[in-house]
Amino acid sequence: MSVDLEPVTRLSQQHRSGGGSLVMLLQEVQAQYGYLPAEVLKALSREIDVPLARLYGLATFYRSFSLTPRGRHEVTVCTGTACHVRGAATLLEHLQRKLKVAAGGTTADGEFTLVTVNCLGACAMGPILVLDGVYHGKMTADKVDPMLGAVTRQPGGKLDGE
Amino acid sequence: MIAPGVKLLDSVARLEARRDELVSARAGRPCVIVSASTCGTANGAEELIRALQDGLKQLGLADRVDLRVTGCLGFCEQEPLLIFRPSNMFYPRPAPGQARRLLEESLLGGKVVEEMCYRDPRTGQSVWRIDRLPFYGRQQRLVLGANMEVDPCSIDDYLAIGGYGALAMVLAGATPERVIQQVEASGLRGRGGGGFPTGRKWRICRSKAGGKKYIICNADEGDPGAYMDRSILEGNPHSVLEGMLIGAYAIGADEGYVYVRAEYPLAVRNIHLAIDQATERGLLGDGIFGSKLNLRVHVSRGAGAFVCGEETALIASVEGRLGTPSPRPPYPAERGLWGKPTVINNVETWANVPLIIARGAEWFAGIGTENSKGTKVFSLVGKINNTGLVEVPMGTRLREIVFDIGGGMPEGRHFKAVQTGGPSGGVIPESLLDLPIDFDALTEVGAMMGSGGMIVMDDRTCIVDVARYFMNFLREESCGKCTPCREGIKNMLAVLTRICEGKGGVEDITRLERLARGVKAGSLCGLGTTAPNPVLSTLRYFKDEYMAHVVDKRCPAGVCTALISLSIDEGKCKACGRCLKVCPTAAITGGEKKVPAKILPDKCIHCRACFETCPFDAVTIT
Numbered sequence: 001m002s003v004d005l006e007p008v009t010r011l012s013q014q015h016r017s018g019g020g021s022l023v024m025l026l027q028e029v030q031a032q033y034g035y036l037p038a039e040v041l042k043a044l045s046r047e048i049d050v051p052l053a054r055l056y057g058l059a060t061f062y063r064s065f066s067l068t069p070r071g072r073h074e075v076t077v078c079t080g081t082a083c084h085v086r087g088a089a090t091l092l093e094h095l096q097r098k099l100k101v102a103a104g105g106t107t108a109d110g111e112f113t114l115v116t117v118n119c120l121g122a123c124a125m126g127p128i129l130v131l132d133g134v135y136h137g138k139m140t141a142d143k144v145d146p147m148l149g150a151v152t153r154q155p156g157g158k159l160d161g162e
Numbered sequence: 163m164i165a166p167g168v169k170l171l172d173s174v175a176r177l178e179a180r181r182d183e184l185v186s187a188r189a190g191r192p193c194v195i196v197s198a199s200t201c202g203t204a205n206g207a208e209e210l211i212r213a214l215q216d217g218l219k220q221l222g223l224a225d226r227v228d229l230r231v232t233g234c235l236g237f238c239e240q241e242p243l244l245i246f247r248p249s250n251m252f253y254p255r256p257a258p259g260q261a262r263r264l265l266e267e268s269l270l271g272g273k274v275v276e277e278m279c280y281r282d283p284r285t286g287q288s289v290w291r292i293d294r295l296p297f298y299g300r301q302q303r304l305v306l307g308a309n310m311e312v313d314p315c316s317i318d319d320y321l322a323i324g325g326y327g328a329l330a331m332v333l334a335g336a337t338p339e340r341v342i343q344q345v346e347a348s349g350l351r352g353r354g355g356g357g358f359p360t361g362r363k364w365r366i367c368r369s370k371a372g373g374k375k376y377i378i379c380n381a382d383e384g385d386p387g388a389y390m391d392r393s394i395l396e397g398n399p400h401s402v403l404e405g406m407l408i409g410a411y412a413i414g415a416d417e418g419y420v421y422v423r424a425e426y427p428l429a430v431r432n433i434h435l436a437i438d439q440a441t442e443r444g445l446l447g448d449g450i451f452g453s454k455l456n457l458r459v460h461v462s463r464g465a466g467a468f469v470c471g472e473e474t475a476l477i478a479s480v481e482g483r484l485g486t487p488s489p490r491p492p493y494p495a496e497r498g499l500w501g502k503p504t505v506i507n508n509v510e511t512w513a514n515v516p517l518i519i520a521r522g523a524e525w526f527a528g529i530g531t532e533n534s535k536g537t538k539v540f541s542l543v544g545k546i547n548n549t550g551l552v553e554v555p556m557g558t559r560l561r562e563i564v565f566d567i568g569g570g571m572p573e574g575r576h577f578k579a580v581q582t583g584g585p586s587g588g589v590i591p592e593s594l595l596d597l598p599i600d601f602d603a604l605t606e607v608g609a610m611m612g613s614g615g616m617i618v619m620d621d622r623t624c625i626v627d628v629a630r631y632f633m634n635f636l637r638e639e640s641c642g643k644c645t646p647c648r649e650g651i652k653n654m655l656a657v658l659t660r661i662c663e664g665k666g667g668v669e670d671i672t673r674l675e676r677l678a679r680g681v682k683a684g685s686l687c688g689l690g691t692t693a694p695n696p697v698l699s700t701l702r703y704f705k706d707e708y709m710a711h712v713v714d715k716r717c718p719a720g721v722c723t724a725l726i727s728l729s730i731d732e733g734k735c736k737a738c739g740r741c742l743k744v745c746p747t748a749a750i751t752g753g754e755k756k757v758p759a760k761i762l763p764d765k766c767i768h769c770r771a772c773f774e775t776c777p778f779d780a781v782t783i784t
Contacts, residue, residue: 021482121389
């Protein structure tokens with residue numbers, strides 16, 4: 001699969017003209033592509049003259065970077081302490097079984113990426129699940145199933161209003 | 163660059179004139195307040211706001227009534243809150259469909275709609291005035307209180323309550339030396355975990371000869387279960403900027419960063435907005451209030467690494483490097499960002515600074531205990547009725563926080579412990595409930611103030627599982643630089659997992675203690691040196707529960723799946739069928755058509771999904 005490298009050139013130029021740190025640059029690149037494709041990192045390395053190993057180091061050190069494509073929908077389970085004592089582990093296990101992926105993985109059909117986060121700071125609502133950026137509180141296994149179903153049944157697999 | 167209509171506040175006189183103008187324009191006007199921070203929004207605040215806007219329009223009130231959308235008001239369990247001023251009448255989580263009725267009857271008619279009022283779960287009494295709510299009554303909300311008065315997207319709201327007045331006082335007459343003296347005299351200590359005296363940190367930085375200096379606001383609030391910094395940054399970002407401006411003046415910095423977690427999108431948005439608005443009015447930039455103070459503030463978004471809350475790792479991350487800590491000394495106050503002297507304080511610390519300047523160091527030092535001054539914000543979460551942000555004077559007893567303010571345990575459960583200080587902290591058992599909470603008392607009992615997270619646990623929380631949870635967290639978050647931290651935590655996790663799976667032996671307890679000592683001694687930064695605390699403190703107070711796991715192969719709290727069995731109480735089962743839907747192994751028969759459910763033990767994998775789902779508490783764990 002070939003990737004459009006035009007944004008890399010543009011973002012690299014901005015970076016070279018004094019636009020912030022390497023971490024910020026990678027954040028922008030990820031916002032552009034949804035993840036950090038290998039070809040993009042290679043091109044970036046050439047453009048800004050930074051060893052690929054350093055970019056790879058940053059991309060694997062920080063949790064928010066992904067080297068693999070994300071699913072069409074992102075399911076985030078908060079595993080902060082407050083959510084944990086309120087049953088987040090049960091919820092996560094349920095989702096792993098249902099979607100047949102481990103946390104961090106993407107379903108075979110590319111529909112869902114399941115991720116965990118160490119506390120969203122909305123502890124009153126725990127356990128919290130975030131589906132495509134929308135927070136849902138006091139989540140249980142029986143509530144989450146219809147939500148996932150509803151998302152995939154939308155035309156084009158998209159949520160309302162997207 | 164100034165947008166049309168925006169007035170430059172380039173002198174103290176102009177600031178005061180603007181404040182007076184705002185105060186008189188607002189005097190006597192009724193106001194409708196809705197809290198819409200992360201929690202409020204997730205609970206439908208946006209629909210409520212739209213309904214209120216429509217209602218005000220329909221009633222012809224849109225020009226006569228202010229609608230203020232605020233950040234978090236701390237009573238998170240009941241967000242969004244709807245409050246009417248001047249009556250102070252309030253309603254928790256009103257349905258958007260009720261908005262118009264409440265406007266008509268309560269705002270216009272002055273009548274309390276009884277059935278929509280908040281009911282104190284302990285007394286059953288309804289409470290209709292926000293200022294009479296027991297949850298707030300026992301608090302002293304110096305830092306958080308303003309969240310109710312300001313729309314975080316409006317600098318005018320902050321100006322109207324006297325915002326940037328402390329900065330004006332400083333620039334009008336105090337020398338940097340005098341500012342530092344005041345902060346020292348106040349006794350303010352860092353709210354991010356370490357508890358280092360803020361004034362001393364500033365003095366060290368100021369004493370470094372001339373040249374470039376930086377200030378940083380640490381908003382990388384990583385402790386799970388702690389979210390006071392999110393609340394302040396989302397709800398009152400200008401108070402943080404004002405604190406930073408005062409700090410920059412005191413130490414001689416002209417550039418600053420707010421390093422904020424990417425997991426807090428609303429906080430990121432609001433601090434950006436606040437910086438733009440302050441810059442537009444000349445409160446950031448060059449020659450602030452016509453003085454020699456220059457300050458530019460940038461936002462640096464975290465990329466998801468807990469260790470970046472550690473100050474040297476944070477600096478590395480701002481510089482775009484791997485967020486791994488460096489040995490101290492040199493401290494950042496001596497050599498920090500890009501090698502320049504740098505003061506790093508956390509959000510809550512910065513937000514305290516304008517209060518100290520405006521109301522005096524003596525006033526501040528009059529609150530709290532001998533060595534811990536002022537108030538502290540705690541996030542009271544977990545198995546507790548009133549989940550929320552609680553701000554109390556240092557020295558308040560834990561019992562008062564958990565039971566009087568927090569309202570005790572839900573569903574009549576029994577209190578087991580409070581975990582404080584996040585992954586670096588420890589547990590406080592029931593026998594220590596009368597402990598006055600301050601920096602030193604917490605350290606003495608093997609816990610830690612940390613950033614102020616308080617996770618309440620009841621008899622259904624397994625203490626070994628909690629220790630395992632924190633080791634798993636730290637295993638993921640250890641940056642890997644120091645071997646004892648990287649490998650030691652991994653080993654502690656393996657031992658704890660073994661115990662939770664019922665495969666542990668008594669010798670594992672001593673093994674844990676030995677590993678803990680090694681990790682503590684052999685790590686560079688705070689993450690590693692405090693990492694064993696959750697294990698050591700649970701062992702200190704709850705050894706019995708560990709022993710039940712390793713000797714009796716029993717999990718008294720009913721959490722560790724390998725050590726429990728589930729059954730259904732036929733008397734309680736209403737055959738609603740919900741457990742059938744969530745059971746992953748089809749281990750439940752009946753459960754519908756009026757036949758009570760029954761669990762087939764040989765098919766059950768003890769995943770607890772039915773237990774979490776059952777609305778009638780019919781699933782029992784033994």
